[in-house]
Amino acid sequence: MKKKSMMRTASGGFDRQAWTTVVIWLTLVSVALIFLAPLVYLVAASVKTMEDFHRYSFFPPIDRMTLSNFASLFSQMDFGRFLLNSLFVTCTTVTLQLLMASLGGYALACYRFRGQQGLMLLLLVSMMIPAPVMLAPLYELLFHLRLIDTHAGLIVPGLVNVLGVFLFRQAMLNIPMDLVHAGRVDGAGEFGIYWHVALPVVRPTIGAFTLIAFMGSWNSFLWPQVVLQSNELFTLPIALNQLVGLYNDDYGALMAGTLLAVLPVVLLFFLLQREFISGLTEGAVKG
Amino acid sequence: MKCFQRLRDGLSDLPMGPAPLLVFVLALLSAGLLSLSPPERREADLVFWTFSPDHHNAYLRVVPAFEEAHGVSADVLLVHGTAINQRLSSAFWAQANVPDMVEVEITQSGQFFRGPIDQVGFRDLRPWLETSGMLERIPANRLAPYTHQGRIFGIPHDVHPMMLAYRADLLDPLLEQAGLTVDDLDTWDAYIAFAREYVRPTGRYMLQLEDAAGYNFEPFLYQAGGDFFNAEGEVVFDHELTVQILMWWLPLVAGEDAIAVNFGSWGAPFFRGLEEGDYLMVVAPDWRTAGIERNLPQLSGKMRLMPLPAFSPGERRTSTWGGTMLGITTATPDPDLAFAFAMHLYADLDILEEKFRTTNILPADRTAWGRPAFQxxxxxxxxxxxxxxxxxxxxxxxxxxxxxxxxLAKDQVGNVVAASVARWRRQGPDGMEEFVRQRLYEAAEYVRLQLRRMPDWNAGRVVEIQEVQP
Amino acid sequence: MKLNAPKVAPYVFLTPFAVIFSVFIAWPLFRSLLLSFTITSGPGAQVFVGTANYRFLLQDPDFWIAVRNTFTFVLFSLLIQVPLSLGLALFLNRKGLWMRNTLRFAFFSPHLMGLVFASILFTLLFAPRFGLVNEGLHTITFGRWSMDTRWLSEARRVMPALVMVNLWLYVGYSMIYFLAALQGVDPQLYEAARVDGAGPLARFLNVTLPGIRHVVIFVVVISTIGGFQLFELPWLLLSNTPGPEKSGLTIVMYLYQNGFVSGDLGYASAIGWTLLFLVFCVSALQLKLSGALRKENMA
Structure with a gap:
């Protein structure tokens, strides 16, 4: 019995293996096409005229394509301003989050101090808090801090990223303590060790967290909707959602706006691709 | 591409990777650009929120005249429809950033009248409406939705009478075939009979009605004299009248004899159905006619309007759907000025006329209706x-x-409507009336339960929040 | 005392985080706990009602609808998302697969869109008559699937629609985790299993699954916590309503409706705290069942 199966493997093994790979590959490609279809639709929709919108499922013939949706986007609304607002709020938030989360993660990973376990538990629990619970009291608080209808009102309450602290903590657990001690022997300050020793080690995590934090802030909707009141301060999600109502039937412009809004995230992803995957999983795999 | 790769490699050589630096630089850059063109922030004398882009456009044109005449500044802000109620609630609750004036949708206005009557965020406008003579100029039935415990918290922006908009090019031949005119479709019985006998055999439907929510059922309930609450504020939508109207309405949209169909009540699916003649008619409050004109210019000259058929000969031939009120908040330091601004927007006949031309919306001030634009x-x-x-x-x-x-009440009834339609399609009409009665009763009981839960606002421990200094 | 001393440093490093955390998370949270024992309305009206909100919650049919919907969503999302993304990861992990990186990006790319923009996109994709979803189903069923199918206005289709968008957004994301975990499994273990005569299934159960257990748990817990906070997706897709027959009403949406549509921030806070409790229980249960809380796995 055993011999027979061995033989089959010896003679037809390669073929079967190859066939399996082909079947798997075809399966993957068809699933991938399903996943990509909405994105292709989005791109196609942004270059279709209003009358072609429902005529072609995806792209119209090349001579019927138009960039007028993008033009109308910038003429009908202050799209450039919204883009700038989003960039400012998101990049500021991410920069500060990076600093705070990595410092916090470093403190939790490379030191032993009183209250550490309690703090970890508190952070874990706080990750489960549904944000809307705090919507009303936060509004009240920001009013007293005079931060309603300001970008600071978006940035400051969003500075805490508990997931980030966890990611950095997990990654920094891998830092050999010898390195840290060596740094101290060399006379480097604690902050110097964090900056020159710890951060370079967790570079993939920095990349991954940057993307995660960027996406979180870039896509945030509920809170900006509550805080911002002046049009000139709107971020892209709020502005585009407004477009849904405003130009109810101008789907082309809406899709063009959505496409442009997603583009920065995609660019950042390509830039960070290398770090992203290893960094994202570092915490989870080891955790 | 190569340049991009070089940039990527170059950035990757940084000790902490390219990400933080890039993001940091972008933060600085965008901050710089933003500071070059700081948003215009001014403390206007009057701040007015509206959720309707159409209103907003119309108001922006007429604000300068008011500012000049009164020597003040007024800001009209467009706040998105989904955000305005939430933002207003937050503002009232925290006593922060409360606008001087605000437009609120008719169904949602009620929530702002909750709580102790003296602490409602809106002013009672009765004194102003009386002295200005506006009380006589506004149809009384339009003040009711904005009146609570005898106080008028809002000035109606509109009346929104409902008619039926129809494809005359498609309907008229069918009417001719039946030897009728639209005037003969003056009762629902005649209307439905005609639809079943002459329209359905063509494969078309007579009407488009939303069947997954309540908003296309409500107008019929109102037309028949039903309502959700009575003047005393008691829940009445489980009364027999609602049961009967719903039982009358259901076979219009469900079952083999349905005369109405639905591919969606908004946007492209709605307009496409009308364009292709899948349905000949749509319920049309004044505001909807502007949308039809804008989205279906190719139907120009093919559309007409008719009043709703009556439930019995000689009875009411209209209903209503939607509406907006303008409220003046208690936070405004100068209610006289705010009221003057409201009158400028709502009672200046030239402005109303101009607004009608673009929106088709009949203003609540009846003195405007005789003006040329309306004729x-x-x-x-x-x-x-x-x-x-x-x-x-x-x-x-x-x-x-x-x-x-x-x-809440409308949501509850909407669920009963959707559930009944689904049940009819699944199981047919058997036992439907009992089902409808039971579900309406449960829905009403739920609203009553919620009402009972509310404390007596004037007893209890009411925390006073101090007036905020402007 | 030197700020730079190893004893003091962790506190210094944690200070900015702790300050912001206390002011913008802990304090509002505490406020909302206080609020949950009141009924509020309009400007400044606030009545202390003790535990009445919580007692009402237990008999509030709408709340239970929201709980049922949320659990359904979480359950179905997990049941499909985890096997699907794990399957994709296993397939992608095969040696010598052509275009592996492209495929990986294809699966992951929807995630880059984010919830809000995806919702805006899918309001068009789900449209009856011309929506891409109907068109796709219409094509692959050879016309049996009706183009007029109204995903977002038929009660029984709303939940599948939500799950679908959610899968589209997150399958690739969890796949990345699984893929990385798979690459971390020691290849020698497979060899050993092969030598022992273990088939593919046995190898998967005895080598792969134990090897990536931590990641599976991580993905399940994160997805559960995220799923319980479902709000924006149905709220935007269903144009700011709970959908027909409340089929898209989730706990957070019910919270939002009560707080910011009805103006009862007290009841909303009570819902929030109940949700917090539910999420906490479910996650703790998941961790407990999976043994992640056992001593040897901590830290």
Whole structure:
């Protein structure tokens, strides 16, 4: 019995293996096409005229394509301003989050101090808090801090990223303590060790967290909707959602706006691709 | 591409990777650009929020005249419809950033009248409405939704009488075939009979009605004299009348004899159905006619309007759907100025006329209805005088009682409607009436339960929040 | 005392985080706990009602609808998402697969869109008559699937629609985790299993699954916590309503409706705290069942 199966493997093994790979590959490609279809639709929709919108499922013939949706986007609304607002709020938030989360993660990973376990538990629990619970009291608080209808009102309450602290903590657990001690022997300050020793080690995590934090802030909707009141301060999600109502039937412009809004995230992803995957999983795999 | 790769490699050589630096630089860059063109922030004397882009556009044009005449500044802000109520709640609650004036949708206005009557965020406008004579100029049935415990918290922006907009090019031949005119479709019985006998065999439907929510059922309930609450604020939507109207309405949209169909009540699916003649008619409050004109210019000259058929001969031939009020908040330091601004927007006849031309919305101030724009023949509607048609029905529109729990009540009834339609399609009409009665009763009981839960606002421990200094 | 001393440093490093955390998370949270024992309305009206909100919650049919919907969503999302993304990861992990990186990006790319923009996109994709979803189903069923199918206005289709968008957004994301975990499994273990005569299934159960257990748990817990906070997706897709027959009403949406549509921030806070409790229980249960809380796995 055993011999027979061995033989089959010896003679037809390669073929079967190859066939399996082909079947798997075809399966993957068809699933991938399903996943990509909405994105292709989005791109196609942004270059279709209003009358072609429902005529072609995806792209119209090349001579019927138009960039007028993008033009109308910038003429009908202050799209450039919204883009700038989003960039400012998101990049500021991410920069500060990076600093705070990595410092916090470093403190939790490379030191032993009183209250550490309690703090970890508190952070874990706080990750489960549904944000809307705090919507009303936060509004009240920001009013007293005079931060309603300001970008600071978006940035400051969003500075805490508990997931980030966890990611950095997990990654920094891998830092050999010898390195840290060596740094101290060399006379480097604690902050110097964090900056020159710890951060370079967790570079993939920095990349991954940057993307995660960027996406979180870039896509945030509920809170900006509550805080911002002046049009000139709107971020892209709020502005585009407004477009849904405003130009109810101008789907082309809406899709063009959505496409442009997603583009920065995609660019950042390509830039960070290398770090992203290893960094994202570092915490989870080891955790 | 190569350049991009070089940049990527270069950045990757940084000790902490390219990400933080890039993001940091972008933060600085965008901050710099933003500081070059700081948003215009001014403390206007009057701040006015509206959720309707159409209103907003119209108001922006007429604000300068008011500012000049009164020597003040006024800011009209467009706040998105989904955000305005939430933002207003937050503002009232924290006593922060409360606008001087705000427009609120008719179903949602009630929630702002909750709580102790003296602490409602809006002013009682009765004194101003009386002295200005506006009380006589607004149809009384239109003040009801904005009146709570005898106080008028809002000035109606509109009347929104409802008619039926139809494809005359498709309907008229069928009417001719039946030897009828639209005037013969003056009762629902005649209307439905005609639809079943002459329209359905063509494969088309007579009407488009939303069947997954309540908002296309409500107008019929109102037309028949039903309501969600009575004037005393008691829940009445489980009364026998609602059961009967729903039982009458259901076979219009469900079952083999249905005369109405639905591919969606908004946007492209809605307009496409009308364009292709899948349905000949749509319920058309004044505001919807503008949308039809804008989205289906190719139907110009093919569309007409007719009043709703009556439930019995001689009875009311209209209903209503939607509405907006303007409220003046207690936070405004100068209510006289705010009221003057409201009058500028709502009672200046030139402005109302101009606004009607673009929105087709009949203003609540009846003195405007005689003006030329309202009498103009509209080619899109085969020369019908749109303003006059709607104005003729304005005083007939049914009263809707406003209530803090109106949204909740409408949601509950909407669920009963959707569930009943689904059940009818699944199991047919057997036992339907009992089902409808039971579900309406449960829905009403739920609203009553919620009402009972509310504390007596004037007893109990009420925390006073101090007035905020402006 | 030197700020730079190893004893003091962790506190210094944690200070900015702790300050912001206390002011913008802990304090509002505490406020909302206080609020949950009141009924509020309009400007400044606030009545202390003790535990009445919580007692009402237990008998509030709408709340239970929201709980049922949320649990359904979480359950179905997990049941499909985890096997699907794990399957994709296993397939992608095969040696010598052509275009592996492209495929990986294809699966992951929807995630880059984010919830809000995806919702805006899918309002068009789900449209009856011309929506891409109907068109796709219409094509692959050879016309049996009706183009007029109304995903977002038929009660029984709303939940599948939500799950679908959610899968589209997150399958690739969890796949990345699984893929990385798979690459971390020691290849020698497979060899050993092969030598022992273990088939593919046995190898998967005895080598792969134990090897990536931590990641599976991580993905399940994160997805559960995220799923319980479902709000924006149905709220935007269903144009700011709970959908027909409340089929899209989730706990957070019910919270939002009560707080910011009805103006009862007290009841909303009570819902929030109940949700917090539910999420906490479910996650703790998941961790407990999976043994992640055992001593040897901590830290």
């Amino acid at each position: 103009a023949e509209r080619p899109y509607w085969q020369g019908q005088r749109l303003g006059a048609e709607f104005a003729a029905l304005a005083d007939e529109i049914p009263v809707q009682v406003g209530h803090p729990f109106l949204q």
